């Protein structure tokens with residue numbers, strides 16, 4: 001009989017204590033791809049112990065790199081001539097592997113990467129990646145589910161306007177531009193802290209980048225880059241998840257390893273909801289003494305409220321006093337998990353990219369299913385505010401973004417267990 005992992009939480013705990021957050025998944029994955037830009041040994045420190053990092057390590061190994069993951073570091077030895085192909089079996093398990101497109105095109109002049117397809121949070125286009133690389137002189141074509149990019153005469157600097165500040169497109173274009181001939185200007189670039197982290201690593205490698213953290217990035221191409229050791233920025237989404245969980249459970253938690261300025265809007269929303277937030281350097285404390293008040297939240301590219309915290313925003317609204325209007329502007333399928341929240345008794349109605357949530361004093365524990373990383377974490381946390389036991393299935397999604405999630409919950413006072421349960425099979 002097939003078996004599946006579930007997380008069971010007993011509702012009612014008020015989170016209390018300290019929690020440490022490691023490196024950001026969405027930075028570390030890309031920093032590993034940045035390493036491809038220089039021959040030799042680069043070390044990415046503070047990588048989280050999650051499945052996605054192991055898959056990215058495998059992507060790099062298949063490109064001819066030697067990769068060791070140990071002690072929270074990714075040690076990557078890049079050959080003089082890395083491979084130029086990433087297969088569907090890995091890309092479908094890790095959409096982020098599309099980020100090898102830019103660096104490999106820059107180094108090899110040719111790359112063939114499987115198209116990742118859509119997922120449970122939406123359609124996830126790549127048109128801006130392709131049109132930007134085309135402006136830099138690449139020819140892009142597709143066949144048999146692969147995208148093929150070729151720049152036999154090398155990439156050249158160019159002016160690129162993004163229709164939307166896409167994180168992935170900004171990263172791919174940046175990684176291509178650092179070795180292109182001449183100056184590339186990326187306008188309406190993403191400003192996420194993870195982009196700044198990538199710029200920092202690239203600059204340490206010898207790249208010339210201006211405007212990191214602003215919406216105009218100017219990159220002056222150089223001949224070659226040198227390998228470096230770089231420490232990944234803390235994971236603001238994991239930190240924000242703990243912040244919302246604390247507010248929802250009327251707890252008191254200090255979150256270490258995340259710069260609070262990267263969560264400005266999210267923490268301000270918690271203060272509006274009634275929390276006390278104390279800021280420190282690379283840490284912050286959240287305390288909530290009463291039932292949260294309803295707050296309206298709109299997701300936007302950074303510095304706006306992060307879409308990856310949307311399930312936590314819905315969770316907060318579900319137990320808040322009053323009605324909240326939650327608007328999602330980044331992914332067309334981000335509300336897919338809402339029906340699971342409704343199974344926990346949440347009163348949520350969605351219309352297009354808006355959700356109206358009428359808060360309830362308590363939710364009601366039930367078996368539910370994680371549909372993506374953030375929804376999974378959001379459901380477990382909602383379970384903390386529910387009567388009885390909530391069992392969240394398909395927790396492999398959570399494993400992709402939250403190292404030590406169950407251990408951390410237990411340390412903060414939650415009755416929680418991870419269990420391996422048989423999945424019923426039906427004969428036909």
Ligand code: EPU
Pocket residue numbers: 025026027029095096121122123124125126127128129130164165166167168169307308330331332373374401
């Ligand atoms: N988009 C296009 N065309 C493009 C690129 C993007 O239409 O060429 C659309 C996407 O379909 C989406 C929106 O633009 O609707 C935003 O996409 P973006 O490129 O900014 O996101 P991403 O790079 O695919 C990263 C994170 C996501 C995070 C978003 C937004 C990684 C591996 N993923 O995705 O993280 O939600 O930025 O901040 O860095 C997660 O960690 O759970 C997660 C989904």
